Amino acid sequence: MKKKDTYYLTTAIAYANAAPHIGFALELLYSDVMCRYQRLLGKEVHFLTGTDEHGQKIFKAAEQSGQDSQSFTDEQSAKFSELADLWNISNDDFIRTTEDRHKAGAQKFWLASMKNGDIYKKTYTGLYCVGCESFKTEKDLVDGLCPDHKKAPEILQEENYFFRLSNYQKLLEKLFEKNKSFIVPASRFNEMYNILKNGLEDISVSRSKEKLPWGITVPNDPTQVMYVWFDALTNYITALGYGSADETNFEKFWPAVHVIGKEINRFHSLLWPAMLMSAGLETPKQIAVHGWMTVDGQKMSKSVGNVINPAELTAEYQLEAVRYFLVREIPFNDDGDFSSEKFRERYTADLANGLGNFTSRVLTMVEKYCDNQIPAVANIDNNFINFIKTEIWPNYLKNMDVWNFVHAYEIVWKLVAACDQMISDRKPWILAKEGKIQEVKDLLYHLCEALRQIAIMIYPVMPETSEKLITQLGLDVNIELSKSLSDLQEWVDLTVGNKINKGEILFPRL
RNA sequence: CGCGGGGUAGAGCAACCAGGCAGCUCGCAGGGCCCAUAACCCUGAGGUUCUCGGUUCAAAUCCGAGCCCCGCAACCA
Numbered sequence: 001m002k003k004k005d006t007y008y009l010t011t012a013i014a015y016a017n018a019a020p021h022i023g024f025a026l027e028l029l030y031s032d033v034m035c036r037y038q039r040l041l042g043k044e045v046h047f048l049t050g051t052d053e054h055g056q057k058i059f060k061a062a063e064q065s066g067q068d069s070q071s072f073t074d075e076q077s078a079k080f081s082e083l084a085d086l087w088n089i090s091n092d093d094f095i096r097t098t099e100d101r102h103k104a105g106a107q108k109f110w111l112a113s114m115k116n117g118d119i120y121k122k123t124y125t126g127l128y129c130v131g132c133e134s135f136k137t138e139k140d141l142v143d144g145l146c147p148d149h150k151k152a153p154e155i156l157q158e159e160n161y162f163f164r165l166s167n168y169q170k171l172l173e174k175l176f177e178k179n180k181s182f183i184v185p186a187s188r189f190n191e192m193y194n195i196l197k198n199g200l201e202d203i204s205v206s207r208s209k210e211k212l213p214w215g216i217t218v219p220n221d222p223t224q225v226m227y228v229w230f231d232a233l234t235n236y237i238t239a240l241g242y243g244s245a246d247e248t249n250f251e252k253f254w255p256a257v258h259v260i261g262k263e264i265n266r267f268h269s270l271l272w273p274a275m276l277m278s279a280g281l282e283t284p285k286q287i288a289v290h291g292w293m294t295v296d297g298q299k300m301s302k303s304v305g306n307v308i309n310p311a312e313l314t315a316e317y318q319l320e321a322v323r324y325f326l327v328r329e330i331p332f333n334d335d336g337d338f339s340s341e342k343f344r345e346r347y348t349a350d351l352a353n354g355l356g357n358f359t360s361r362v363l364t365m366v367e368k369y370c371d372n373q374i375p376a377v378a379n380i381d382n383n384f385i386n387f388i389k390t391e392i393w394p395n396y397l398k399n400m401d402v403w404n405f406v407h408a409y410e411i412v413w414k415l416v417a418a419c420d421q422m423i424s425d426r427k428p429w430i431l432a433k434e435g436k437i438q439e440v441k442d443l444l445y446h447l448c449e450a451l452r453q454i455a456i457m458i459y460p461v462m463p464e465t466s467e468k469l470i471t472q473l474g475l476d477v478n479i480e481l482s483k484s485l486s487d488l489q490e491w492v493d494l495t496v497g498n499k500i501n502k503g504e505i506l507f508p509r510l
Numbered sequence: 511c512g513c514g515g516g517g518u519a520g521a522g523c524a525a526c527c528a529g530g531c532a533g534c535u536c537g538c539a540g541g542g543c544c545c546a547u548a549a550c551c552c553u554g555a556g557g558u559u560c561u562c563g564g565u566u567c568a569a570a571u572c573c574g575a576g577c578c579c580c581g582c583a584a585c586c587a
Contacts, residue, residue, distance in 0.1 A: 012587080015585080357549050359546095369545085
């Protein structure tokens with residue numbers, strides 16, 4: 001089974017107990033950039049996102065809102081798929097854990113794991129807080145009391161199903177040793193590797209239905225529902241049709257690259273691979289762990305009141321600019337800060353004064369000096385071509401490949417700066433006055449071609465701007481974007497004589 | 511002694527692994543230009559590289575001690 005031309009990427013599924021958080025938008029965005037890039041590389045991409053809709057918190061949130069759980073989650077989940085549309089996310093599928101295709105698959109998965117002897121019943125004795133309706137650990141308690149309800153928890157026994165995570169200690173270690181980029185960045189890999197080496201214990205993977213009616217029923221035991229994580233993680237394969245009559249997509253696309261936030265790394269890097277091994281399936285290709293966004297240097301929190309609503313953010317600023325800012329400013333492998341001030345700075349410097357102004361000056365000159373047409377070139381500047389070919393593209397590609405979008409786009413803007421500098425050096429307005437019109441045309445031809453290549457490089461992060469640029473150069477968007485990246489990065493003859501379409505200013509000053 | 515990351519111009523970061531003129535972006539000051547969105551180009555100012563000690567011809571870099579910030583552990587996105 002050959003899969004080298006496919007690329008399957010998932011975001012974590014968002015827990016749908018509240019309105020979408022900017023952090024999830026960021027995760028969607030990183031994923032979208034990578035998927036669009038992979039499509040440019042010619043891969044057949046399958047991009048999945050969705051919502052996680054079971055568990056205690058959802059059940060309670062629904063109760064509080066006075067709705068039944070299903071209509072509550074219908075409403076919540078819609079907000080997330082709307083966000084994906086609003087942010088121009090190119091996902092191919094959107095899964096909800098309350099869908100039948102997921103529930104059926106999750107149960108199949110349970111049975112596969114159970115058949116291998118990895119799921120067993122055990123009586124669990126724990127400290128149960130009636131107020132919270134959940135078990136507490138010693139560490140949760142303050143002075144022996146539940147911090148939320150100020151009551152001592154009861155000692156309660158419950159029979160649950162457990163997953164033999166401990167069985168996979170050795171196999172997981174092997175997985176980690178064999179593939180050092182199983183988790184990126186390396187710091188996250190090390191974190192998990194250390195936890196792993198400290199030893200894994202079996203974990204409880206079901207709850208009594210009596211206490212928690214909102215979940216997927218354990219196969220052959222109507223008294224129990226699956227623990228949300230055991231349920232949720234399987235979305236990555238149930239969405240591909242695992243366990244259904246048609247497993248074509250599963251065969252074709254699995255295993256996945258999982259894009260997740262650092263807070264759920266354990267579940268994805270330790271529990272999930274063990275679950276997959278238990279069900280006799282391939283482990284994920286990679287876990288890519290991104291950092292968090294701070295606002296004005298502070299952690300976002302409801303009590304501070306600095307939580308950013310993604311829809312409000314893009315209502316205030318141009319979506320493409322927001323996408324660029326986040327990708328350029330919040331490094332994938334680390335935390336990064338958002339502030340209006342930083343946004344304006346980068347917008348003005350990179351988009352308005354940088355790319356936008358550069359586009360504008362080039363197209364205006366083509367209008368003015370070349371009768372609005374892509375000029376014919378007499379002398380090719382090999383230094384310039386080599387610069388793009390050897391300094392820009394390889395660096396761009398190398399960084400995009402490893403989620404280093406910050407550097408990849410830094411490189412692209414180096415090209416913009418080099419072009420601006422070239423205009424200053426050659427002074428086309430003087431050449432024009434001196435009647436050296438072919439020299440002007442040669443220069444402008446090079447600048448137009450550079451602009452075309454820049455349009456391709458920015459496509460993953462600013463697809464609409466990319467298309468605008470391509471159109472302005474008198475090219476056909478559909479034809480250009482259907483070409484392979486190796487063709488697109490070659491220096492080509494733009495269609496000489498093509499009319500350019502100078503449009504609106506790309507990025508007006510704020 | 512739980513594990514790990516970090517402290518470098520006003521801000522954000524690079525250089526550290528493998529010691530050799532401390533670099534980039536933004537901001538600031540001055541100059542140039544007139545194709546362009548008051549944009550663009552050039553020059554300049556600005557550093558006790560957290561502290562103390564050690565190794566070395568030479569330390570931001572290596573070693574030791576300390577101070578401070580942060581992440582994971584702990585269903586935060």
